[in-house]
Amino acid sequence: xxxxxxxxxxxxxxxxxxxxxxxxxxxxxxxxxxxxxxxxxxxxxxxxxxxxxxxxxxxxxxxxxxxxxxxxxxxxxxxxxxxxxxxxxxxxxxxxxxxxxxxxxxxxxxxxxxxxxxxxxxxxxxxxxxxxxxxxxxxxxxxxxxxxxxxxxxxxxxxxxxxxxxxxx
Numbered sequence: 001x002x003x004x005x006x007x008x009x010x011x012x013x014x015x016x017x018x019x020x021x022x023x024x025x026x027x028x029x030x031x032x033x034x035x036x037x038x039x040x041x042x043x044x045x046x047x048x049x050x051x052x053x054x055x056x057x058x059x060x061x062x063x064x065x066x067x068x069x070x071x072x073x074x075x076x077x078x079x080x081x082x083x084x085x086x087x088x089x090x091x092x093x094x095x096x097x098x099x100x101x102x103x104x105x106x107x108x109x110x111x112x113x114x115x116x117x118x119x120x121x122x123x124x125x126x127x128x129x130x131x132x133x134x135x136x137x138x139x140x141x142x143x144x145x146x147x148x149x150x151x152x153x154x155x156x157x158x159x160x161x162x163x164x165x166x167x168x169x
Contacts, residue, residue, distance in 0.1 A: 017103035028092025
């Protein structure tokens, strides 16, 4: 049977994994919030400047010129925002993948102990339940390893973000 100490170790390792993943996700969200606030602040300032120019226009030509001067930098801001947004997303995804890789081995090891204790404590005649439990744990470990390998092969570098940016083409 599983002891309270083993249960505590298992829960602690799962909690550490959850906290590491949550920390990476919250960090990414905080960076996105900062990016959005910066974009709103810059956009409002430039919009105010453009509106002052447009209001002060003497004729339709000056009004159109004021609008045209605003559109070029606005397009560049959108492109820069998109690039930063993708970079933050990639870095957050990579951080979560690294956190899962760091803590995944410990959690799988603890689940191995749980499976061993369950098998050792099983009463006679419970072979079917034991085999089912072993198969379930084996499938979970195989799925976690496959997901970890797939995540590791898809980790992008922030320098790859430029290749993903199709807004400038």
